[in-house]
Amino acid sequence: MKLQVLMFYQDDPKKCTAAKMVKFGLAKNIKKIGTKGLVLDPFSEKTLLPKDKFLINSIIGIDCSWNLADQAFSKKFNGIKRKLPPLLAGNPVNYSKLNKLTTAEALSASLIILGDKEQGLELLDKFKWGHTFYELNQNLFEEYSKLENESQIDFILKDYGLA
Numbered sequence: 267m268k269l270q271v272l273m274f275y276q277d278d279p280k281k282c283t284a285a286k287m288v289k290f291g292l293a294k295n296i297k298k299i300g301t302k303g304l305v306l307d308p309f310s311e312k313t314l315l316p317k318d319k320f321l322i323n324s325i326i327g328i329d330c331s332w333n334l335a336d337q338a339f340s341k342k343f344n345g346i347k348r349k350l351p352p353l354l355a356g357n358p359v360n361y362s363k364l365n366k367l368t369t370a371e372a373l374s375a376s377l378i379i380l381g382d383k384e385q386g387l388e389l390l391d392k393f394k395w396g397h398t399f400y401e402l403n404q405n406l407f408e409e410y411s412k413l414e415n416e417s418q419i420d421f422i423l424k425d426y427g428l429a
């Protein structure tokens with residue numbers, strides 16, 4: 267799957283996971299989003315489901331600061347917007363917080379949920395905390411990659427003590 271990032275350059279470039287993915291050729295830095303691009307949008311009302319893979323031809327992370335994310339996402343992006351189902355961050359800045367993922371974690375999670383675990387893990391391999399993110403969420407990933415509709419998510423969260 268094609269991975270892309272739209273960058274706002276708001277965080278320390280040395281710590282920016284999008285910049286690192288671009289540097290390693292794992293994602294492309296883009297200025298325009300295509301109509302079949304899946305936009306990872308934490309404020310979207312719709313949650314990513316495995317069947318969304320039939321609608322998309324690329325996945326886009328919006329790399330902005332979490333402190334300024336509401337402003338960044340007030341822009342009207344092209345594409346198909348989805349939030350991820352609840353996941354625990356593995357990165358040291360927001361470790362174990364629900365939903366506050368880095369761009370790399372979000373792209374990797376979307377790949378795993380859409381059925382491309384290999385590409386998702388390849389991405390995480392580039393980050394020291396990448397494996398921690400996978401391990402923290404391994405059971406949730408298994409459940410989410412079988413989701414048929416959003417209403418199943420509440421049951422899963424209750425089972426794992428997250429709701």
Ligand SMILES: C[S@@+](CC[C@H](N)C(=O)[O-])C[C@H]1O[C@@H](n2cnc3c(N)ncnc32)[C@H](O)[C@@H]1O
Pocket residue numbers: 277281282283284305306307308309326327328329330331332335348349350365366367368369370372373
């Ligand atoms: C807010 S930026 C933070 C970037 C961070 N400074 C870095 O270096 O990776 C993270 C981006 O990942 C995606 N993302 C993170 N958590 C998400 C979630 N729960 N649902 C959907 N997208 C998410 C969004 O595109 C979001 O804008």
